[in-house]
Amino acid sequence: MTCVIIDYGSGNLRSAAKALERAAAQGGLDTAIKVSDRAEDLANAERIVLPGVGAFGDCRQGLATVPDMMDALDMEVRQKGKPFLGICVGMQLMADRGVEHGTYSGLGWIGGEVKRIEAPAGYKIPHMGWNDLNFRPGARHPVLEGLDQGVHAYFVHSYSLRAEDPGQVLAWTDYGAPVTSVVGRDNLIGTQFHPEKSQAAGLRLLANFLRWTP
Template identity: 45%
Template structure:
């Protein structure tokens, strides 16, 4: 059985994620677009960057949508950047795109947050500290207020505030990490976030998918 399946749908620096997971001790890492391989993985990482329309098209083309739904319901699942945004119901990118709808909410352009701050550039790119909203096993050993690396023009607006695990600020606060049950997703790139990011990935490969006080 594959230890960690990294979803390859042609978008994102998959090698960086694989190398980071290898660095923190992950075993049997496979970068794959094969649905059967993903279905038998112990845990799944859904990374990515680019446009949500291209992401959804690639997932459909590789017949990955059903298996992503299965794994996101059953085992430790980590979404990163586009892999976080695609989990939502809908994105306003590309004039509106239906996403996976694994978690309720929408993806919105940063202009909604930065309109009152014309000096802020879009995309939001660089380091931001996090304000944790809820405790989670993946925060273990990470300093409160730790800094993580972001590159994005859109942000997630969950329909349920209890999904928000951490916030960051750029013009206004936005969801930097969300999760429910065995799903944990980040807008930031842990594989590019030095020691704090590596510790989060290490926590992920040790995580059994259980969260106290699940809802």
């Protein structure tokens, strides 16, 4: 089995690859982790990961400039239903649009917008560091198996996804106000936090993703 991490110039590619390799090894999974900027490699992958750091618009433009990548994502993820994981801005790109330094179209897989965090006075932006995950009642997901209510994960972001459908928000974090932490539907799942930096909890999530059959 092959899991492709998309290289479009925005993401902690080495960290994500190393974490996925470690998760596969610890889980006894025969999975090859491949970082690629070639759209054709998505056709030969069983799973696809889209990382992302930086501004929404920059990441969206970077993804669009990779030859044929947008079409390949639509074919392999939306039409063929391959398991997909978006990380940080990679999760945000799943939304309809982002409004960071302008308005930019997303992939349109999760209805909603990515807006600046509305934290009350005393809360620093960006939201950076460890915070707990609160799972929506009844929203347990195979990729979240084994993660306890309140488990800590590592965040670095100033914008968050406001999903139109509350049922697609699987977990949230309290940062003076609710911040979307995990979204998902069908063969799609996304984390605002960085599983590759979230130690044991992150490795568990990544191993679950590598096993997941939607």
